[in-house]
Amino acid sequence: MNGGADLGGMQGFGPVVDVPDEGNYHAEWESRVMGMVVALGACGQWNIDLSRHARESIPPADYLSFPYYKIWTEGVQKLMLERGMVTAEELSDGKLRTPAIKVRGRLEAKNVWDGLHSLSGAATRPEEGKPAFQIGDKIRTIKSHPEGHTRLPRYARNCEGVVTQILGFHVFPDSSGNGENPHWLYQVRFTAQELWGPDKNPRDTVTLDLWEPHFEKA
Amino acid sequence: MSEHSHDHPHDHGDHSHLSEMDARVRALESLLVEKGYIESAAVDEIVQTYETKIGPQNGAHVVARAWSDPAFSKWLMEDATAAIHSLGYTSRQGEHMIAVVNSDDTHHLVVCTLCSCYPWSVLGLPPSWYKSPPYRSRVVINPRGVLEDFGISLPETVAVEVHDSTAETRYIVIPQRPDGTDGMSEDELAKLVTRNSMIGTGFAKSLKETT
Numbered sequence: 162m163n164g165g166a167d168l169g170g171m172q173g174f175g176p177v178v179d180v181p182d183e184g185n186y187h188a189e190w191e192s193r194v195m196g197m198v199v200a201l202g203a204c205g206q207w208n209i210d211l212s213r214h215a216r217e218s219i220p221p222a223d224y225l226s227f228p229y230y231k232i233w234t235e236g237v238q239k240l241m242l243e244r245g246m247v248t249a250e251e252l253s254d255g256k257l258r259t260p261a262i263k264v265r266g267r268l269e270a271k272n273v274w275d276g277l278h279s280l281s282g283a284a285t286r287p288e289e290g291k292p293a294f295q296i297g298d299k300i301r302t303i304k305s306h307p308e309g310h311t312r313l314p315r316y317a318r319n320c321e322g323v324v325t326q327i328l329g330f331h332v333f334p335d336s337s338g339n340g341e342n343p344h345w346l347y348q349v350r351f352t353a354q355e356l357w358g359p360d361k362n363p364r365d366t367v368t369l370d371l372w373e374p375h376f377e378k379a
Numbered sequence: 380m381s382e383h384s385h386d387h388p389h390d391h392g393d394h395s396h397l398s399e400m401d402a403r404v405r406a407l408e409s410l411l412v413e414k415g416y417i418e419s420a421a422v423d424e425i426v427q428t429y430e431t432k433i434g435p436q437n438g439a440h441v442v443a444r445a446w447s448d449p450a451f452s453k454w455l456m457e458d459a460t461a462a463i464h465s466l467g468y469t470s471r472q473g474e475h476m477i478a479v480v481n482s483d484d485t486h487h488l489v490v491c492t493l494c495s496c497y498p499w500s501v502l503g504l505p506p507s508w509y510k511s512p513p514y515r516s517r518v519v520i521n522p523r524g525v526l527e528d529f530g531i532s533l534p535e536t537v538a539v540e541v542h543d544s545t546a547e548t549r550y551i552v553i554p555q556r557p558d559g560t561d562g563m564s565e566d567e568l569a570k571l572v573t574r575n576s577m578i579g580t581g582f583a584k585s586l587k588e589t590t
Contacts, residue, residue, distance in 0.1 A: 166493055166494055167492070167493055168492050168493075168512055168515040168516040169492035169493075169515065169516065169519045169520070169543065170516065170519060170520045171512070171516035172516065172517070172520070174511075174512045174513040174516050174517065175513055176513060176528045177508050177511070177513045177514045177517070177518075177525055177528040177529070177580075178508060178513070178528075179506070179508050179528075179529060179575070179580070180506075180507065180508070183506065183507060185429060185430065185503075185504045187507075188400070188401065189401070190400050190401045190403075190404035190405070192426045193404050193405075193408055193422060193426075194404055195425070195426065195429070195504070196421070196422035196423070196425040196426045197407070197408060197411065197417055197422055199425050199471075200417045200418070200421050200422055200425060201411070201416060201417060204416055209547075213493070213494050216494065217493070217494070225512060228400070229495070229507070229510050229511075230400075231400060234400070234403070234404065234407070238407070246414070246416065247410060247411075247414070251410055252406070252407065252410070254406060255405070255406025255407065255409050255410045256410070257410060257413045257414065261414040261415050261416065264416060267415060267416060267417065267418060267421075268417070268418065268421045269418055269420075269421055270418060270420035270421045270423070270424045272421075273421055273424040273425055273428060274424075274428065277425070277428065277433070277470045277471050278469050278470050278471075279471075280469060280474055282471050282472070282474050282547070283474040283475070283547075284474065284475065284546070284547035285475070312493065312545045312546060313545070314492055314493055314543070314545065316492075316519065316520070317543075326477075328475070328477075328546070328548055329475070331475075331546060331547060332547075334546075346546055346548075348477075348548075350540075353539075356519070356520075357520050362523070362535060362538075362539070364535075364536070364537075364538035364539070365522065365523075365538060365539045365540070365541075366538065366539075366540045366541070367519050367540070367541045367542075367543060368540065368541070368542050368543065369543045369545045370543075370544070370545050370546035370548050371545065371546075372546075
């Protein structure tokens, strides 16, 4: 979707400010949100792309002004509300009013290290068929503005690029919520001039990792 | 209201946003614990793990090994996932890895314009700037300008390649090995490798910077 999260190429935000030694969080609540969101993964109620979509669906003005972990908070609350894990009244004051729904499991402290190292987030699936494109093939990305989740950002739509790597057979995020629908994944290189115009340095490039439905033979 | 009582003379209005989030997040955690979805001790353990055990020291080890072991370096280029996993760095957000090598001809930079994808397994949690709109918006359209923000001015003749992390593949930049480091041990070399040098917004430290 063309939401507040699809930032590539927007202008006017000012310089990037690196604060040395700032640490992982600005307040304790941020660390609790990070830990809770990771821990909630064990409940098995959503995948990473549904989680991303919950965040990118926040109205753009809010998305751009919220602190980072407030975006996470809003996103995870939305996912839990949609699944009936919690109610809006419960979120308003933290008081339990309805029973828990059945979930896959709960991450316990003693299993955190193993849980983080389970490789359960791997996106590769058993290969079906052969990749339709080879390294060196010229492609053109599709022109499309889906209402739902997509990993093809606005700035790289309807652009010509070259396949630089075949990365395997991966879950296709654009169909998340409707099954995994895995497809071949490629690294595709675009020149800065193709993406942004002739005033860019002719040597400069951007690569994106894109799935077969994102492009056609050029 | 109690927040404005004499007991809290330093509570100014600009803190209200943060204290509101603090209260909301406390309520959320207690609710989720009561419902049995999470365990607070597990949340503590996750936070601690990313404070002390999973961070840029992991990536620095990968880079130092690549600098000192040509066979590992070759493996890293051919199959970064297997090479990095062989060092034990198999945690989440590192399931599929790609290593890109900076040289005199090409400078690599990593971003996620759509969210904040980052190689947690080797670099830990991303710094604020990496997740911020200024970086995510600008590094793809004006990477040389972003590098200037980090005090780096690259000649026009050096190609800049930006990698937008649009899939579950995660990128680590292998910075150029500083001059005069022949014969240094892997541990000594790792101390020269900064987080930013593995994102592409910095260089490895020179020997001068470490003494």
